[in-house]
Amino acid sequence: MRIAMIGGGYVGLVSAACFAAFGAEVAVVEADPPKLAALRAGRMPIYEPGLDELIAKGTADGLLSFGDDIAAAVQGAEAVFIAVGTPTRRGDGHADLTYVYAAVQQIAQVLGDYAVIVTKSTVPVGTGRRIAAIVRELRPELAFDVASNPEFLREGSAIGDFMRPDRVVIGCESERARDVLARLYAPIEALPAPVVFTGIETAELIKYAANSFLAMKVTFINEMADLCERLGADVREVAHSIGLDARIGPRFLQPGPGFGGSCFPKDTLALVRIAQEAAAPSRLIEAVVAVNDARKAGMAGRIVTALGGSVRGRKIAILGLTYKADTDDMRDSPAIPIVARLAEDGAKLQVYDPEGMEQARPLLPDNLAWCQNAREACAGVDAVVVVTEWQEFRDLSPADLRSAMAGTLVIDLRNIYDPQAMRDAGLLYRGIGQG
Numbered sequence: 206m207r208i209a210m211i212g213g214g215y216v217g218l219v220s221a222a223c224f225a226a227f228g229a230e231v232a233v234v235e236a237d238p239p240k241l242a243a244l245r246a247g248r249m250p251i252y253e254p255g256l257d258e259l260i261a262k263g264t265a266d267g268l269l270s271f272g273d274d275i276a277a278a279v280q281g282a283e284a285v286f287i288a289v290g291t292p293t294r295r296g297d298g299h300a301d302l303t304y305v306y307a308a309v310q311q312i313a314q315v316l317g318d319y320a321v322i323v324t325k326s327t328v329p330v331g332t333g334r335r336i337a338a339i340v341r342e343l344r345p346e347l348a349f350d351v352a353s354n355p356e357f358l359r360e361g362s363a364i365g366d367f368m369r370p371d372r373v374v375i376g377c378e379s380e381r382a383r384d385v386l387a388r389l390y391a392p393i394e395a396l397p398a399p400v401v402f403t404g405i406e407t408a409e410l411i412k413y414a415a416n417s418f419l420a421m422k423v424t425f426i427n428e429m430a431d432l433c434e435r436l437g438a439d440v441r442e443v444a445h446s447i448g449l450d451a452r453i454g455p456r457f458l459q460p461g462p463g464f465g466g467s468c469f470p471k472d473t474l475a476l477v478r479i480a481q482e483a484a485a486p487s488r489l490i491e492a493v494v495a496v497n498d499a500r501k502a503g504m505a506g507r508i509v510t511a512l513g514g515s516v517r518g519r520k521i522a523i524l525g526l527t528y529k530a531d532t533d534d535m536r537d538s539p540a541i542p543i544v545a546r547l548a549e550d551g552a553k554l555q556v557y558d559p560e561g562m563e564q565a566r567p568l569l570p571d572n573l574a575w576c577q578n579a580r581e582a583c584a585g586v587d588a589v590v591v592v593t594e595w596q597e598f599r600d601l602s603p604a605d606l607r608s609a610m611a612g613t614l615v616i617d618l619r620n621i622y623d624p625q626a627m628r629d630a631g632l633l634y635r636g637i638g639q640g
């Protein structure tokens with residue numbers, strides 16, 4: 206089966222590589238010349254564990270190809286996936302659909318035979334129907350269907366999430382479209398994971414509902430962490446015990462410096478706007494957005510307080526810059542406001558991230574010491590702040606930290622260390638929500 210993937214970004218590349226692994230012939234269209242050149246040379250424009258091997262295999266098997274010509278890519282394709290970016294539009298919190306509609310216009314002009322046009326990018330409810338109207342207007346004679354197939358991939362474990370999903374959601378309205386997509390996802394049907402067919406609007410909303418719910422769960426445990434600090438309770442035990450209730454579940458209950466990334470902040474904001482415009486405002490998600498923004502903005506203040514009220518001239522190691530581990534993505538990372546405020550207040554910062562340094566540089570002030578590894582970042586500092594939960598930082602022993610540092614304060618915004626072991630090594634340990 207032949208398919209086209211419009212957009213060689215994060216979602217497009219992972220989906221294309223995985224569909225090729227399922228045996229489909231996938232033509233990826235990437236408009237950005239340097240990115241396309243890199244892909245053709247086998248270099249990955251993003252960091253995602255296992256992606257380079259999978260893409261190399263798909264290419265070697267003759268199933269995966271990269272180009273910039275939409276007409277050639279959609280030739281003979283039974284499904285054309287739109288996986289272009291949908292950033293938050295300036296000013297109003299809506300998803301910016303400029304790239305989606307530009308892709309639709311191009312696809313409409315070059316489609317020959319019947320194909321299903323599928324949105325993989327996260328798009329507001331109603332977009333599928335708009336796409337159908339645009340194509341119908343441009344090509345009244347064309348046989349086509351529109352479908353919504355949202356992705357639920359986490360950066361850092363995207364390939365596993367695609368190959369072994371909890372579910373696949375497909376919103377479509379014709380038997381023909383359903384048949385095409387059911388054949389494409391046939392390898393998943395062999396797994397216990399259900400392929401759920403819904404209406405188009407429902408599928409579009411499922412994506413926002415899922416991300417907003419998870420963002421709400423994270424925000425809930427972050428608030429509980431603050432409460433634990435005030436009440437002398439331990440959020441790790443609260444999370445563990447509530448998570449044992451099958452109705453709650455243990456995942457996404459790790460407190461931290463606030464959620465970031467390219468999805469939760471954008472999708473919660475978009476859901477708020479969608480709900481407001483539909484005259485069914487989501488007070489809950491409005492609160493999630495506000496609470497999380499305030500948390501990220503206030504995180505540096507906690508560090509200043511822990512250092513006695515001023516960081517002027519103090520040497521601080523920042524371990525981790527990306528919004529979570531196993532990605533090089535810096536979008537909406539809590540590290541950005543933390544580093545900006547500490548630097549502004551006169552701290553001398555030694556920063557290190559295993560994968561995110563390049564992406565971080567343009568987003569952070571220039572007066573930072575950029576280190577080669579965690580040990581170098583911790584050398585001679587008064588305090589260590591763990592912002593991202595990289596394995597490399599988990600592997601540092603309390604003795605490693607103690608011997609590298611000049612001071613003793615360890616502020617662990619991800620609760621990756623054992624507090625007792627830290628104290629035993631003579632360190633002053635501050636986790637999140639450990640009252």
Ligand code: UGA
Pocket residue numbers: 327356357358359360361416419423456457458459460461462463464465466467468469472528529
């Ligand atoms: C998220 C969803 O998990 C995916 O299902 C979805 O497909 C994706 O968005 C998307 O819309 O494309 P992702 O942003 O890669 O994936 O990362 P998550 O692992 O969900 O983490 C999101 C944020 O929540 C991060 O800042 C992370 O540090 C934070 N988080 C997550 C916590 O603070 N605590 C947790 O327990 C879990």
